[in-house]
Amino acid sequence: MALVGRRFYARLFIIYFLDWLVIIATVAFAASTSIWVTPNTRPFSATDLSISFPFQTNSKVPSWLLVLWSIIIPGLAIAFLTLAMPSSTESYKRSFRSATGWKRRLYCLNTALLGLGLSYATALLITNGLKNLLGRPRPDLISRCDIDTARIEDFTIGPGSLLDWRVCKNRAVSGVSNALSESDVRDGFRSFPSGHASLSFAGLTYFAIFLAEFVFALPLPHLSRVTAPISAPLVAPEATSSADSHTAAAPPAALPSRREDRETPLPRFPIMAAILIVGIPIMIAMYIASTRYSDYRHHPFDIFGGAALGIASAVLGWRWYGAWTCASQAEGRVYTFMDKAKGNDDNEKYDGTVMAEEGGAPMGRAGRAV
Structure with missing residues (x-):
């Protein structure tokens, strides 16, 4: 069984190493295009007032500060919260007490950071590609x-x-x-879309989703990977009257087999306070994007287009990788196949919603067996 576990971890390492290699290569390639690619230069009018603003030598948010706020700070915060944050779920609590538990936390950290990396790489690649392809004049x-x-x-x-x-x-x-x-x-011909807007919204929107889903357990529509619906009733059904005794009562809804899914979901934190905290990264991204207008670097449409691209990239990164980090809904996938790798030494039994029907093979991305 130990040999099976070693083979499993070796295969898992190779898979995610290749994922990281692709993401890092994409970021390096996309960033380099601003150096060696010559952008298209659209003809312009000398009397066009929309491109007659003064050239500002000092930006309010320079490139190094953009990278700090959009990728480094979210990455460090995700690493800290994933590895150090306690949880109400029993299996995640036990992850502090064994080497296997720390492997589980490292797996969650890896998927969370992969999602952040995918979000950033997607936004950067598309942004620089459109900048060079369209060649729209800047306001200055x-x-x-x-x-x-x-x-x-x-x-x-x-x-x-x-x-x-x-x-x-x-x-x-x-x-x-x-x-x-x-x-x-x-x-000056790289106006659309705004790179500051797309990259800030890509990194900080992803971080906001992470806070909402992983830290505060706020269910976000279309962003959670639900493995089994929580169907436990909040109150007991009322007794039927004698007049209606001939009517058969409807059978209760089938409960999920896992004990933790049968519990009534309660917020981990006051909801309004959680929403305010989750909104902080979004507000930072909005400020970074707005400085590109006040610095005369971009037109309003460039900023809105970059923000939309960044948000779409963040959703893609979360849905593809990050959603597997959330313990309440992806825990079955993470913990079940990690137990499979080590021979089920923790004796944790699950309902098999994340296991293949034949052979018990662990399920991979998008429901495929790995």
Whole structure:
């Protein structure tokens, strides 16, 4: 049985190692595209007031602070809460007392961080891809460009007096003192979508979902992986009257076989206070996104588009990985197959909702046997 357990853990390690490899490679590739990929440059009008805002040299939220708030702080908080937070469920309580229990917590930590990584990688890849593909001018493009009025006719495109980006004096080849580099001018065509908005909402929305589901056990519609509905009645059914005694009473709803699922779900924390705490990451993401408007880096549509992309990425990361972390609904999958790997030494019996019908093979992602 020990040999089976070692093989299982080796296979599990290889699977998740490959997952991490893909996510890290995706993040590295997506981040590098802002360096070696030349964005499309849409023609622009010198009289367009929407792109005539001043160029700000100092951002309220620089890139390093964005990474800190959107990925590092949520990752550290998830690691602490997953490994150190006590739980009301008996099997998770026992996880402090044995090596196998700590393996279970590490498994939950791995799935939670994989979900965060998938969310961030998805948002970053799509964001940088759209930035380079669409080439929409930023609100401060003309300030970056410093149009060479003597050469406007040479770089006029079509009858609408649109200008090619080469009309800009702020290029390294121009020899103008204190001029922006060519990469700074080209970056003026990376307006849609807002990277600060997409990445902040990707990381912090995922963290908010984690807090709601894992810490406070707030059931979020369409975000929880329910293995068995909780159907225990809150009150006993009323006795039937003698006049209705001929009517057969409806049989009670079948109860889930696991004891912990038969208990009436109660909030772990005052609901309104939990909602306020869960809302803090969202408010931070909203502030980060709003600074891109006040810094004249993005148009409102760019910010809303980036926020929508970030939220969608967070939901994808949670549904694909993170939802397996929640003890109340994914605990059956996590604890059952971990017990299978070590030969059921803890004598924990489950109803088998997360096991394959044939052979008792543990179920994998999306209900597939692993």
